[in-house]
Amino acid sequence: MKRQPTIEIPPMPHIGKLFRDYVEENRIYQSVLAKILGKTQSVLLRYRFRKSLQCYLLWELSVGLKHNFFMDLAAQLPDTYSTSAPDVTIPYKERIAALEKELETVTRERDLLKEVIVQKG
Incomplete structure (x- = not known):
């Protein structure tokens, strides 16, 4: 059997x-x-x-x-399966993290500019 x-x-x-x-x-x-x-x-x-x-x-x-x-x-x-191959996505992940940080900074600057414009208006 x-x-x-x-x-x-x-x-x-x-x-x-x-x-x-x-x-x-x-x-x-x-x-x-x-x-x-x-x-x-x-x-x-x-x-x-x-x-x-x-x-x-x-x-x-x-x-x-x-x-x-x-x-x-x-x-x-x-994705949960293991592999011995090097992770080729590491440079992309690092780039994504840097872009996310930059986006966060630009968003804060935009919000600050909005506040300044509203206060002067």
């Missing part, structure tokens, strides 16, 4: 659809892609309909298309 997993495992994304959607959205010709990857068009067509692909094939597609399919997959996992 098959054991039930103790955690709920979300359905795996359809890798072929991920690849197919990217190629269609970016209007990449199958013939051009086949030439870049050194594969036949029929092989690439099969990839588009496969539910899963081996990592090395996904790696080849990522490199050939200069698109990170692994990141697309990772984005579908919950």
